[in-house]
Amino acid sequence: MGTAELSKAPGDDRVTRTAVRRSTEAPDRDIPARGRVAAEEGGAARAQSSYRPLWVEETARRRRLPDPVRTAAVRAVLIIAVTLLQAMVAFLCTMAGSWLAFPMVISSVVSTVVATWGAVDVWVTRQVWNQRNGVVSTPSSTARALRRERRRLRRQEKAAVRTQERIRRQGGAGQLSHP
Known part of the structure; x- marks a missing residue:
């Protein structure tokens, strides 16, 4: 590629x-x-x-999270970030002896509860999504072999039915004897 x-040389047009x-x-x-x-x-x-x-x-090593799970995870991360910020401000206000220390400590406790709820929400959303949409699983080699055998038998049966239909449509032409 x-x-x-x-490029232009100096002193040259x-x-x-x-x-x-x-x-x-x-x-x-x-x-x-x-x-x-x-x-x-x-x-x-x-x-x-x-x-x-x-x-x-x-290439991605893991699959992308489903939309509902990713939404819940982003929400939880934002809530946790705000909680950490509030906890830091509460600590600094306490160290400075500010009147804002008590309200900030109370709001930090409430935010901790909400952040815990956010983390649990991600877990629950993921479990619900897996239950509704199923988990991709790799079948064992024996299951794969059984499916392959069933497919082969179905193809043989369909081919036999098609052959019989073709013989019936031709009105028995090409047969040596009629049943």
Whole structure:
């Protein structure tokens, strides 16, 4: 993959176009990559720059959480963050001897109860989702073999029925004897 760069030499009105090759082998932007070729253009040697990508796409190791579970998890994280903030403010107000210390301690206790509810809500939502939508399971090799055998038998039965139907439609043509 490459791009084109426009460059202008100082004191020269001419604009030159240089092709740039991008390589993923460069360990860093300020360290030259292996295989970099110098391009001769207008008598001046220009080194082609090579950059590594900012990130590399990787496949997800785990499946994405279902929407209801993810919503409950985000809600719980926000509640827990507010609770920690309130607890910190309550502590600092207590250390400073502020009149706000008592209301903040009370609100921190209430927020702790709500944060616990939020964490339990994530767990319950996940369990309910798994119960309603089922859990993806991998069948054992024996179950797979049994299913394969049943499928083969069904295909044979369907083929036999189709053959009989074709014979009936032809009115017995091609048979040596009629039953």
